[in-house]
Amino acid sequence: MRHLRSTFKVLKFVGSLSKRNRFYCTQSTVRVRFAPSPTGFLHLGGLRTALYNYLFAKSRGGVFILRIEDTDQKRLVEGATEQLQYDLRWIGIIPDEGPSSGGNYGPYKQSERLHIYRMEAEQLIESKKAYHCFCTEKRLNLIRKEAVRLQQVPKYDNKCRNLSKEEVNTKLKNGEKCCIRFKLTPGDQTCNDLIYGSITHDVASLEGDPVILKSDGYPTYHLANVVDDHYMNISHVLRGVEWLPSTTKHILLYQAFGWEPPLYGHLPLLINADGTKFSKRQGAITVESYRNSGIYPRALINFVTFTGGFSRLKGDPHEPRTYSIYELIEFFHLSYINTQPCRLMFDQLPEFNRAEMSRQISDENSLKQLIIELRELVIETISIQISVVNTEISMYDLQLDDEHLSFVLKWCPSRVTQLKDLVKPNFMFIWIQPSYQQINISNVLQYKEKLMILIAELNEIEEFTQIAIKDKLKTFCKSENLEFSKFMKTLRQCLSGLEEGPGVAEIMELLGKKTTCARLKRVNESPTQPDKNTCCPK
Ligand code: GLU
Numbered sequence: 001m002r003h004l005r006s007t008f009k010v011l012k013f014v015g016s017l018s019k020r021n022r023f024y025c026t027q028s029t030v031r032v033r034f035a036p037s038p039t040g041f042l043h044l045g046g047l048r049t050a051l052y053n054y055l056f057a058k059s060r061g062g063v064f065i066l067r068i069e070d071t072d073q074k075r076l077v078e079g080a081t082e083q084l085q086y087d088l089r090w091i092g093i094i095p096d097e098g099p100s101s102g103g104n105y106g107p108y109k110q111s112e113r114l115h116i117y118r119m120e121a122e123q124l125i126e127s128k129k130a131y132h133c134f135c136t137e138k139r140l141n142l143i144r145k146e147a148v149r150l151q152q153v154p155k156y157d158n159k160c161r162n163l164s165k166e167e168v169n170t171k172l173k174n175g176e177k178c179c180i181r182f183k184l185t186p187g188d189q190t191c192n193d194l195i196y197g198s199i200t201h202d203v204a205s206l207e208g209d210p211v212i213l214k215s216d217g218y219p220t221y222h223l224a225n226v227v228d229d230h231y232m233n234i235s236h237v238l239r240g241v242e243w244l245p246s247t248t249k250h251i252l253l254y255q256a257f258g259w260e261p262p263l264y265g266h267l268p269l270l271i272n273a274d275g276t277k278f279s280k281r282q283g284a285i286t287v288e289s290y291r292n293s294g295i296y297p298r299a300l301i302n303f304v305t306f307t308g309g310f311s312r313l314k315g316d317p318h319e320p321r322t323y324s325i326y327e328l329i330e331f332f333h334l335s336y337i338n339t340q341p342c343r344l345m346f347d348q349l350p351e352f353n354r355a356e357m358s359r360q361i362s363d364e365n366s367l368k369q370l371i372i373e374l375r376e377l378v379i380e381t382i383s384i385q386i387s388v389v390n391t392e393i394s395m396y397d398l399q400l401d402d403e404h405l406s407f408v409l410k411w412c413p414s415r416v417t418q419l420k421d422l423v424k425p426n427f428m429f430i431w432i433q434p435s436y437q438q439i440n441i442s443n444v445l446q447y448k449e450k451l452m453i454l455i456a457e458l459n460e461i462e463e464f465t466q467i468a469i470k471d472k473l474k475t476f477c478k479s480e481n482l483e484f485s486k487f488m489k490t491l492r493q494c495l496s497g498l499e500e501g502p503g504v505a506e507i508m509e510l511l512g513k514k515t516t517c518a519r520l521k522r523v524n525e526s527p528t529q530p531d532k533n534t535c536c537p538k
Helices: 002-009 044-059 080-091 114-126 137-149 165-173 221-231 241-257 287-292 297-307 325-331 348-361 364-389 402-414 419-423 425-430 441-445 448-460 466-479 484-496 504-511 513-525
Strands: 012-015 031-034 063-066 130-133 179-182 189-193 197-201 211-213 236-240 263-267 270-272 342-344
Touching (some): 031 044, 130 165, 189 241, 297 342, 348 402, 364 419, 425 504, 441 484
Parallel strands (some): 031 063, 270 342
Antiparallel strands (some): 179 211
């Protein structure tokens, strides 16, 4: 990695090409690929690459390919390929070609294409663009150590380049272990990157000849990547900027094969909000963890699109909204991608989720689905509470009719960013009344008579809305000579068990007239009852 970084520094950014022209290639069909290594879960960086490739392909009527780069056998994680495909589907990205979808350019797993890499590597040997290398691990380690001692970047000394044909044949006959290395051509090599512009780099001055086929018969990334992109007819390669230093090497390989390279576009570095390096080792950044924590796929793709280097769409920033994948496809253009490192503003993700939840709530069909989900969530949470705490909550008393759930849902985006929040301790009052332990009973007792009058007055309200309730509470406190804030505190406790939280009128409207009055009555009348949680009465 140190090596990569130092190489990156010497890349020369010569300037950008005329804007839009550089996004077009000679190939008529756009074909892009997302080429993850199945070494773990799909994280935000990988998702950004997949998504940008997908949006780009679809915005150009093109094809999106999933290719599994599983040649590093030591790093493979069991089940990762299936998980990757599952995560992509959940996000809404269905590959046109890939291990599950099939296609005319398969197989789409590199481990099933080893014969092609060997054939192409041998082809390069034939044309004297590559050579067998018999250097032992021990020798290579010595070279590395010596370079470190001299404070230089380790670099293979290309020793085996000079072996004669006879020497090579004898070694091969003797069964000596060998790999195949690619002969780097010295001199400046230019790559016209679609995002970073023209970049010039003399890779041979910085690196020794790279291994392209390992002694175990597996290709290295560089060979497999180039061969597959060619065989799969890839027109554009959009990938993370960490691969930019390798691109001139890839172009040299294309030249050696006599193939036309695809157009390259590198996506800017992702960094944390505080400017520190973003790493896939950071916890809770996988698609799976977001899914499990209640983030909607549409919220996640909007977050990734807009914080991953894509300049914001026009629209009112104070009125956050989410765009469907089809809308994003329509807007997408490579010229909107920045080269500046992108700060992942993680605090925006809950806001995207809130916006997405609001959108679903305002759509009749999605609302129906949310009602079902919320009902299940409440039942599940309360069942667990019943089994763990053994309270006297009765499932039959829960107010889970469509009308009530729909009301709660329409209210909730002002207070929560995901459905799951509605069953967190601070919002459990919506479903079950607080236990006596949560209420300061002596405080309630001082209002005993006043509460009886208030219950009667609340019962009188015809339209049980926040405004009407607030008015009633104000006039009530005034006429009964009560200190408003102190009385509200007691009411909030009786109704929710909370010290702080939504306003009392808001809570009352949410619970409805019947439940509000029942809860106040219960606390007022039986302060010495054993502790128990009970649900809202029907
Ligand atoms: N297998 C590489 C990765 O996981 C792909 C790089 C590329 O897209 O060329 O990052």
